[in-house]
Amino acid sequence: MDSNDNKKSNNQKQVEKNSHFLQAFGHSIAGIGELLVRERNMRFHIFAACIVLIVGIYVDLGRSDWLWISVAVFTVISAEFLNTIVEAIVDLIVGENYHPLAKVAKDVASGGVLAAAVFAVVVGVLIFQPYLLPNLQMVFR
Numbered sequence: 439m440d441s442n443d444n445k446k447s448n449n450q451k452q453v454e455k456n457s458h459f460l461q462a463f464g465h466s467i468a469g470i471g472e473l474l475v476r477e478r479n480m481r482f483h484i485f486a487a488c489i490v491l492i493v494g495i496y497v498d499l500g501r502s503d504w505l506w507i508s509v510a511v512f513t514v515i516s517a518e519f520l521n522t523i524v525e526a527i528v529d530l531i532v533g534e535n536y537h538p539l540a541k542v543a544k545d546v547a548s549g550g551v552l553a554a555a556v557f558a559v560v561v562g563v564l565i566f567q568p569y570l571l572p573n574l575q576m577v578f579r
């Protein structure tokens with residue numbers, strides 16, 4: 439590939455601002471898709487959220503319960519977005535080289551996901567315990 443070809447293929451890759459809403463929307467959707475492809479944890483979070491949705495519909499959760507579930511789910515997903523952003527920026531800056539600050543950035547971002555997941559589990563236990571405990575007691579009686 440000569441330098442003209444290189445320029446041509448780089449020109450096809452957008453680096454300037456989005457010119458209209460649909461273009462920006464398309465890139466946002468691509469970002470979500472990228473997250474789902476890159477992060478196994480994200481696919482697990484989505485799977486767990488689907489299970490919670492099904493069980494929540496089954497036990498007929500109330501409005502405020504759904505509100506807390508939504509907060510928990512979106513907190514975990516937001517933390518996963520931030521984690522992926524940090525990983526990408528750190529890799530962009532340091533590449534394959536080891537740097538103690540790269541380790542701090544990645545470990546703290548990953549710790550943020552863990553903290554969000556613990557919050558989601560606490561919310562889940564508090565919300566589902568009144569519905570599921572009597573059923574579990576019946577099973578083990």
Ligand SMILES: Nc1ncnc2c1ncn2[C@@H]1O[C@H](COP(=O)(O)OP(=O)(O)OP(=O)(O)O)[C@@H](O)[C@H]1O
Nearest residue numbers: 521525532533534535536537538540541544545548
């Ligand atoms: N350039 C680096 N310099 C120093 N430590 C690094 C570097 N890259 C990765 N690490 C260490 O390796 C760990 C794993 O990094 P990696 O980029 O593979 O994240 P990951 O496994 O995709 O994380 P997650 O499971 O949170 O998505 C980091 O948490 C960090 O401790």
